Amino acid sequence: MNFIDLKRQYKAYKSEIDQAVAQVLESCQFVLGEPVQRLEEALAEFTGSRYAIGVGSGTDALILSLMALDVGPGDEVLTTPFTFIATAEAIALLGARPVFVDIDQATMNMDTEALKAVIAEREKAGARLRGIIPVGLYGQCADMDEINRIAGEHGLFVVEDACQSFGASYKNGMSCALSEIGVTSFFPAKPLGAYGDGGMAFTDDESLAKRIRCLRVHGERARYDHVEIGLNARLDALQAAILLAKVPHFPDEIRARQKAAETYRQLIEQKLPGVVPPVVRDDRTHVYAQYTVRVRNGARDAVIRSMQEKGIPYAIHYPVPLHLQPAFGYLGYGPGDMPVAEQASREVLSLPMHPFITESEQAKVVRAMESGLRQGMGH
Ligand SMILES: Cc1ncc(COP(=O)(O)O)c(C=O)c1O
Missing domain, CATH: 3.90.1150.10 (Aspartate Aminotransferase, domain 1)
Known part of the structure; x- marks a missing residue:
């Protein structure tokens, strides 16, 4: 028995996946390109987001989102201690401080009462609080309405870490489209998994979308015209093509x-x-x-x-x-x-x-x- 049986899934969709891979090999365009654009369009529609940006991994999507929100040294970002390390790692990599908020006993997602208490305590201490990263742990969204409401009261951003909750619905919306930015992972074991690393950032905000799109390619506005320091954090065409074959299922x-x-x-x-x-x-x-x-x-x-x-x-x-x-x-x-x-x-x-x-x-x-x-x- 396998914990997650990717072989059975491959067998079920083999002809579609093999054909998608062959098309990319024929095209010889391996980074970004048409399959990535088509996947971005398909998943923007699926989640109900205006913009979707394909990136190298869920971790990249978190880092790029925080970069686009100008998170840096001296800032504090609230998140849950009960998640995969990437959530808090992204905060720390940008030189900001992760501040942990304990979880709800039942759902194990961020506890909104604890969130209010931690915000009050950090504000009293004069901290520069910037935002909140709730996680849809195991595949269920956190209390996003209440988290957005609290964030609004304190002038904080909300980036939803939906690396596990892609495809989950919350009230009338879909995970990834519930706050300023939503991010997901296409790691093979995720609900929508590629055959390697991949990720995506979602937003309705045009300027954030543009910034993330630019940051994923070395801050490039046009070829060799770099407006800011970015990363190499692009999604592969092969991964996008494989994901496109899986999306209908x-x-x-x-x-x-x-x-x-x-x-x-x-x-x-x-x-x-x-x-x-x-x-x-x-x-x-x-x-x-x-x-x-x-x-x-x-x-x-x-x-x-x-x-x-x-x-x-x-x-x-x-x-x-x-x-x-x-x-x-x-x-x-x-x-x-x-x-x-x-x-x-x-x-x-x-x-x-x-x-x-x-x-x-x-x-x-x-x-x-x-x-x-x-x-x-x-x-
Ligand atoms: C909650 C959470 N955040 C972030 C990540 C990072 O995603 P990736 O492995 O694609 O970098 C994962 C998964 O690995 C995750 O489960």
Whole structure:
């Protein structure tokens, strides 16, 4: 069993993907070009954004967005400690300071009450707060309306890190189109995955779009006319062509993920006491980039041991929250500073999830967890 089965997906769309790749090879235009432009148009429409800019990765999309918003030394940017490191890394790479806001117990996304408290505390300290980067953890958007409202009150920008939530809806909108800028990743294991690195930034703001477009090619306005210092952060034509072949299947894949999530939820409720399935808010959908449960009562190690014995793949997203990572030691946080994120890091467990998983595979995952739970309880 695979944690994410990309081989089954390739087999299902092989002829379309092979043809798309062959066309790029024939064209010999490998960086940016027509496939990237077509993908930008398709995904701008899909998300309901005016502009989409294809870039080298989700990390590049975060860095370019913060560059376009003129984030720099002396600035502070608020984000969650319970995310992949790239979210906070982008802030630090620009010389700004990541300021962590603890998470909501149920959804594990940024807690808006904690956000208000941290803003009040940093404003009192005279900090130069610039913006907020909420993350749609595991594939469900954070409380974007409330985050946008708080940001508006304090003159802050909001960049949505939608690297895991691409395709998720929130009220009447889609993830990536819910704030100034939304960014996503096309890393192969993401819901919409390429066959290498890739990413995209989305915005309705024409001047931000222009700036990001320019920054992704060395700050180039026209060939060898550089108006500012930028990066090499372009999307490959091959990746764009592969993604274009996958886009028509994406809505069905999301439905398949949601169906598999429902199967897991039922099995968990029947068979796994003390295991909490993902909590999905009524006003949004979840795309299950990860299907992550919480294992209560210190039973996670026993469950994992049983999964290992039975050859069931699993992952922990994330075992160490960012405020306790050595790389962020200089920020001065310590254990106990983000208690909800710290508790989550001890309880979360991601199960195999992809659009092609079968019910019998899911039953096997749950059986392995069940026997682990029994052993954990001393039976
Ligand atoms: C929440 C989050 N932010 C940022 C990234 C970075 O994306 P990439 O790997 O494409 O640079 C990822 C995924 O890896 C992610 O999950």
